[in-house]
Amino acid sequence: MSMLTPPGMGGKYRITGDKYPRMRRPRNRRRSVSAALAAVVALALAGWGTLQLIDVFAGDGKKTSTAGRKGECKPAPKASVAPLPPRPRQITVNVYNATPRSGLAKAAADELKKRGFAIGKVGNAPAAYDKKVAGTGILLGAPEANEGAFRVLATQLRGTQLKNDTRDTADVDLILGTAFKNLAAKKNADAALAVMAEPAPASAGKC
Template identity: 75%
Template sequence: MSMLTPPGMGGKYRITGNAYPRMRRPRRRRRIVLAVVAAVAALGLGGWGTLQLIDVFTGGGKKITAKAGQAACKPRAAASTAPLPPKPAQITVNVYNATPRGGLAKATADELRKRGFTIGKVGNAPVEYDKKVPGTAILLGAAAANEGPFRVLATQLAGTQLRTDARRTADVDLILGTAFKSLTAKPASDKALATLATPPKPATTC
């Protein structure tokens, strides 16, 4: 019996030989250590990646500022600018009454004169329009009137119809219709006229 065999044991439990059995350390502790090291490395890489993303989206911590004396946004000239409308004194208006109400053309012409317009002819509407204008009024003039006189007169009364004819003169006819009551209140018409005469501001680019 070998000295390694405990007393009273034999058979298959008998230990033979003169060398002691090798005792191995459990592998569980090694696995825990490796798991901890891997977790620390993953956290470190994640934090570094987050810092890189922050630098990308914030420009690396550098601030972009405009140079001294240089505006951040520069005005850009408009591609096309509409010409400014004429002043009321530059527009000759013929006032015609197409309604059964007497004196309407004269009263309206007098008010337009007070507002700075130049008055031409005043009287009853021509036969083709007399008692045939159910709306507020008709503005009648040459095709060029669309670019200026019509826009200016439209600030003085709402709901007008715009029509052109073959005339070569710059005067404009104002034919009052059945629905006409009065001109737009002067404060409101003055405000609309001032807005119309203000040139648009150029667009800006940054």
């Protein structure tokens, strides 16, 4: 009997030889599967990162856009264009004289008519303004006239005051004050109207 055979065990249970048998530990399948999955995930992430770098440096028309980079030149936003002012023939002007000088309203109305304005009432100023306008004159009308008729009439007579009332019509009043002498020179008034009729172009963006 061999020295490796425990007492009482013989026959088919007898161990022969002078070395212990090597016992292999059972393989852990879970560890193998986890390791394989981790390797696949790592490879996938590495491949995705490589594609991102290629897109950034090679450019695909979207990710390499230069918009927003510091120092880049951006196009100027579209400027809103103000509506063109009405033409003189579209403006009806009532001319009133608030001065002691007679015939002043008629003379101013005749000149405005020659310049293309439509003339309404002509006469002495109402009591609220008669001999109470110290400046060149007053333009009186509805609030809508501020950016239209008033701008056009202001080219014909400098230094007028602008006032609004509650009328619901488009006509405007020109009330001549004691400082009034003459309308602006026609060539100067025409030049001012020409500039007003051409809106300024939108400025280009700056880099």
